[in-house]
Amino acid sequence: MFPSMTTERVESELVEMAGHLAAGTCRFLQLLAEFDERDGWAGPGMRTCAQWLNWRVGLSLRTARDHLRVAHALRALPATTAAFAAGRVSYSKVRALTRIATPATEDGLLTVALHGTTSQLESLVQATRAAVDPRPAHARRALHTSRAADGSLLVRLRVPAERGEELMAAIEALVAQQDAPPVEEQCRRGSGEPPGHRPDPERYPGDVPDPRAARRLDALLDLVAGAHVERPTALVVHVRADDPPADDPPDRRAAWIEGGPVVPRAVAERLTCTATVQALLTDRAGNPLYLGRTHRTASPRQLRALRVRDGGRCVFPGCTATRRLDAHHVRWWRRGGPTDLDNLALVCRHHHTLVHDHGYRMAPxxxxxxxxxxxxxxxxxxxxxxxxxxxxVLVTAGTAVGIDDRTLTPLWGGERLDRDHVLTWLLPARARERAA
Known part of the structure; x- marks a missing residue:
């Protein structure tokens, strides 16, 4: 593609372009912080600015949230912003630095970023966060998930020590139970052969790099599958079958939950889309017309078909929600809409509320x-x-601030980063004692 360029020239332009990209990313984040501050993303029914970035710019939600965090953090770090805008530090360094930097520590951390590598800065940030985190273990409990390239779910847990021991004890006990051979086989073997040396080929098909870890996961999934979750009791919502005249008293125009409060009609109509609600239709005289869910809510078979058709996610533009989805009647059920697949769509609770309560519309x-x-x-x-x-455009803008093939290169001379020395001025004395 560039046959006329020497390797040295390719390297020089490559590094120079990285500096331009850093400067352009800084500009992008500054505009993003301003856009978010103005709630500019809220117009088309988006739930968050990150969702707008996913829909409008094509960023993944995880990347979008990271960009938003950095964008707002830079507002309090003028020196870092200036270096970033000049293409002197990369986004990776800025992302790490903004996790711990304050106006008081910014200059020192920026010096490390300018003179060291990204890995050195990240190791310093990790050590600092661990030392200054005052929260007890239970406050740091968390479950993070992500997707691998093959679609596997990656789960990272942080569990308080005592609960972690309980979890592992339950897993190991179930692993031992599943690995143990039947009683008849134990009798044939006698006492000289340990149980569990030959996993069931139907339960664990194929070779795995770490069989013990695989069996622990199977045990955890069995524990989860064995959990009993009670379904919520169905609500009964009273809804007028016809549109009441505007001169009707407010209590006649409203809907209400049986045994509960009066609710706006839009709220009642939204509730009647869900399977945990029974709708009681009444005529103008208050006579009950219909109570039931048989022909109003989607059947389990329809829900399965909906999940396949809609990809298991909310169909609203830009929404990526895959949990707590409702089968929404596009032509509302109270207004004669049938419970057919052509009239149903999966929507999350947020966008279900927008459609029923805030005037957003769907049409086939x-x-x-x-x-x-x-x-x-x-x-x-x-x-x-x-x-x-x-x-x-980036090159033209970057040239104005003097970006070249040396701008982004750190001033590091190859010496080892002395983290203890940096932590002495970066951390308060009490945090240094905890880190030691």
Missing amino acids: VPGGGFAFLRPDGVPIPRAGAPTAGTPD
Whole structure:
């Protein structure tokens, strides 16, 4: 692609472009912080600015949240922002630095970032966070998930010591129980052969790098599958079958939950889409017309089909929610909409509320799918328009601030980072004692 360029020139332009990208990323984050401050993302029914970035710019939610955190942190760090805007520090360094930097410690950390490598800075940040974290173990408990390239779910747990011991004891006990051979086989073997040396090939098919770890996971999944979760008791919501006249008293125009409070009609109509609610229709005289869920809510078979058709996620543009989804009647059930797949769509609770309570609308599209409209009638596109750009803009802007192939290179001379020395001025004395 660049046959006329020497290798040295390719290297020089590569590093120089990295500096331009750093400067451009800084500008992007400054604009992002301002956009978020103005709630500019809220217009098309987005739940968060990160969701807007996912929809409009094409960032993953995890990357979008990270960008937002860094963007807002930079507002309090003018020296770091200036170095970032000049292309002197990379986004990776800024991301690490903003995790612990304060106006009081910014200059020292920026010196480390300018003179050291990203890995050195990250190790310093990790040591600092561990030393100054005052929260007890139970406050730091967490479960983080992500997806591997093959679709596997990666789970990272942080469990308080005593609960962790309980969890592992239960897992190890179940592993031992599953590994133990039947009583008849134990009798045949006698007491000289330890149980559990030959896993069941039907339960553990194929070779795994770490059989013990695999059996622990199987035991954990069995523990989870054995948990009993009670289903909530169905609510009964009273809804008028016809649209009451505007001159009816407010209590006649409203809907109400049996044994509970009066609720707005829009709320009642949203509730009637869910399987945990029974709808009691009444005529104008208050006579009950229908109580039941048989033909109102989606059947288990329909729900399975909906999940397949809608990809197991909310169909609202830009939404990535996959949990707590409702089967929404596009033409509302109270208004004669049938409980057919063509009239159903999976929506999360947030967007279900927008449709029923805040004037957002859905409409079927010929050929399949649904169109979405804001309350003012403006269509919401399924995805943001494609972005466009050219590196020439970055180069032109970067040249004005003097970015070249040496700007982003750290001033590190190869010496070992003395973390203890840095921590002496970075941490308060009490935190240094805890770290020791």
